[in-house]
Amino acid sequence: MATTQAALAPSTPKELKDTLWKAADKLRGSMDASQYKDVVLGLVFLKYVSDAFTERREAIRAELAGEGEEFIAETLEEVDEYTGSGVFWVAPTARWEYIATHAKGTQAGAGTDRQTVGDLIDAAMTHLGTDNTSLEGTLPRIYGRDNVDQRRLGELVDLLNSARFTGQGASKARDLLGEVYEYFLDKFAKAEGKRGGEFYTPPVLVRTLVEILEPHKGRVYDPCCGSGGMFVQAEKFLAAHDEDPTNIAVYGQELNERTWRMAKMNLAIHGMDSQGLGARWGDTFARDIHPNLVADYVLANPPFNIKDWARNEDDARWTYGVPPVRNANYAWMQHILSKLSAQGEAAVVMANGTMASNTGGEGEIRKQMLKAGVVSAVVAMPPNLFRSVAIPVCVWFFANDKTAGSKGSIDRSREVLFIDARESGHMIDRVERTFSDEDIHQIANTFRTWRGRASAEGEYADVPGFCKSATIEEIEQAGWAVTPGRFVGVPEAEEDEEPIDEKIERLTKELTAALDESARLDAVVREQLGRLA
The missing domain is CATH 3.40.50.150 (Vaccinia Virus protein VP39)
Structure with a gap:
């Protein structure tokens, strides 16, 4: 899949929110809110992890400029070079570029078996959980299930390809993703009604x-x-x-x-x-x-x-x-x-x-x-x-x-x-x-x-x-x-400088006028009802 120019630029919070909510809409209708919440949030997380990995990878390459290609290639695959900088290690087949390339369900890997994009994502989630202790048992592996529309999932991956969480440094990227994630939690809580309150406090x-x-x-x-x-x-x-x-x-x-x-x-x-x-x-x-x-x-x-x-x-x-x-x-x-x-x-x-x-x-x-x-x-x-x-x-x-x-x-x-x-x-x-x-x-x-x-x-x-x-x-x-x-108790009453006699006279006039208007409207209503009889 060709990389668009938009994918090369960092996304603003508004751009990301708009893009990602459109992504959620692609699955709306094919499953209920609680299901597509899990699908979309997991995929957003995978995209961020891969973006952060790629950014760190390019930084390593820049740091090693002038070194031999073999040394650079070996260093790029050193897990500690990533985890030591607070970046999750992402295996080759779990990287977003690999998944996006096969998002339409084309041939993946060797042999004659064909994998769906959902199978690829589930495998990526498994790799992430295995390779990063803090993610073990955490990530959803639900993408290859029968109730997930693989065509729409592929379109969702395609749309996410235009969003990018990096380009501003790791901490800024995390802040950006955190903001988007909280925005999604809010939107999904509202979509799920009372059930949403069980996982989300305003x-x-x-x-x-x-x-x-x-x-x-x-x-x-x-x-x-x-x-x-x-x-x-x-x-x-x-x-x-x-x-x-x-x-x-x-x-x-x-x-x-x-x-x-x-x-x-x-x-x-x-x-x-x-x-x-x-x-x-x-x-x-x-x-x-x-x-x-x-x-x-x-x-x-x-x-x-x-x-x-x-x-x-x-x-x-x-x-x-x-x-x-x-x-x-x-x-x-x-x-x-x-x-x-x-x-x-x-x-x-x-x-x-x-x-x-x-x-x-x-x-x-x-x-x-x-x-x-x-x-x-x-x-x-x-x-x-x-x-x-x-x-x-x-x-x-x-x-x-x-x-x-x-x-x-x-x-x-x-x-x-x-x-x-x-x-x-x-x-x-x-x-x-x-x-x-x-x-x-x-x-x-x-x-x-x-x-x-x-x-x-x-x-x-x-x-x-x-x-x-x-x-x-x-x-x-x-x-x-x-x-x-x-x-x-009750709030203190605001000071009123209007003399009591003047206030009574004013309120009496306002009440009389209101009663007169009420009587007029009553007569109009009765007249109209008489015409209908």
């Missing part, structure tokens, strides 16, 4: 949690990690502060096999070690793959209100009470608390019902958690942050130590911060809300000032209608419910 929500916890260094854990968005945002936080991304080590677990594979690829794309996600997927309650982990930070968005879960009444994790049979919400929270180090902090997205429910002993568990002082803040979020689910959510923040120290200069050991952010953000269309940078800063800085952190701007003060630092005694008086609206 980036603005994740960023808010990370900006509050500020994970500069240590072990970051997510017991239901989905596609790995919490980890990626933690890495972005370090990048934004010009800090080494290896300052954090990530650990996670995911129940769904396909989602687990997505997470492993997502971490690989962002240059993060995915070994902490375990050798395979699994149920956190049935078999915790990190039983001895002590985490500095936990970020999680567990599935809400799970009714069928692996419950064991004698589980050592139930420090504050045994969770009910038909709801795992408080099981998730206690599991997370069991992982925290002495200075550890956690942020957990939860259903709003957790703030006041007394069903199945949940009220008593919540009471014991509050009395133990492990709840640091509760934030009520606005509805529509999750495109597929209109219901609002809340975020619980936990800390084993709220005294004055390294995590903040103000002792909050007998207080809980409540933030009512239900009016924050703005609608980007009729079904989805998002946060601006200012919204995220307002929420995060409120927490930072409350704890007295060095990163805080200004000093904390209760704001009627938005935030309140409540004592344990005040929470007890509220029946141990932690709905922020109960504590923050």
Whole structure:
């Protein structure tokens, strides 16, 4: 296949997004959203890996200019020359050029057997997993299956040939691919509706949690990690502060096999070690793959209100009470608390019902958690942050130590911060809300000032209608419910300089005029109905 001029130039994020979403459209209709998600994301990953390999290969050739051809040829096949520069080794038959050449299902390799393009891609995925330990058991091998339209797959490969992830250096290429990958996760989550929420948490929500916890260094854990968005945002936080991304080590677990594979690829794309996600997927309650982990930070968005879960009444994790049979919400929270180090902090997205429910002993568990002082803040979020689910959510923040120290200069050991952010953000269309940078800063800085952190701007003060630092005694008086609206009150009324007499006269005139107009319209409607009779 001839290489186009467009393939020689680096792609902009917009060009790549447009090109790759067109690629996804080529398979739409022949399979459902969850299937073509796996097909397209895996192929995008393969294209990036091959592009990065080719770029490194050309750099090696340039470095060895003037050396003998035999020496150059040998060096170009040295695995360490690639892996030592953070580039995956790609075997000859796994390279994009080879696959693209045979994308139309033409003869591949020696002998008389003909391979489909799907067979070639599956073989490439196998080679990548075998040759690169961090990718072992991660990449999808689904391209040769009967339900994948080989003609359309060949067209998809052809279209991807015009996209290029390199030409800007390895880190820039990874940033570009990361942006495209997250864009795809967002698009696929929307396409899959409610199911999409199981692997994808809105980036603005994740960023808010990370900006509050500020994970500069240590072990970051997510017991239901989905596609790995919490980890990626933690890495972005370090990048934004010009800090080494290896300052954090990530650990996670995911129940769904396909989602687990997505997470492993997502971490690989962002240059993060995915070994902490375990050798395979699994149920956190049935078999915790990190039983001895002590985490500095936990970020999680567990599935809400799970009714069928692996419950064991004698589980050592139930420090504050045994969770009910038909709801795992408080099981998730206690599991997370069991992982925290002495200075550890956690942020957990939860259903709003957790703030006041007394069903199945949940009220008593919540009471014991509050009395133990492990709840640091509760934030009520606005509805529509999750495109597929209109219901609002809340975020619980936990800390084993709220005294004055390294995590903040103000002792909050007998207080809980409540933030009512239900009016924050703005609608980007009729079904989805998002946060601006200012919204995220307002929420995060409120927490930072409350704890007295060095990163805080200004000093904390209760704001009627938005935030309140409540004592344990005040929470007890509220029946141990932690709905922020109960504590923050209502916003202060704006000052009105219009004299009361003038206001009454003005409003009376406006009301009279409105009633007169209503009567006029009523008469018109009755007249028109009379004509129809």
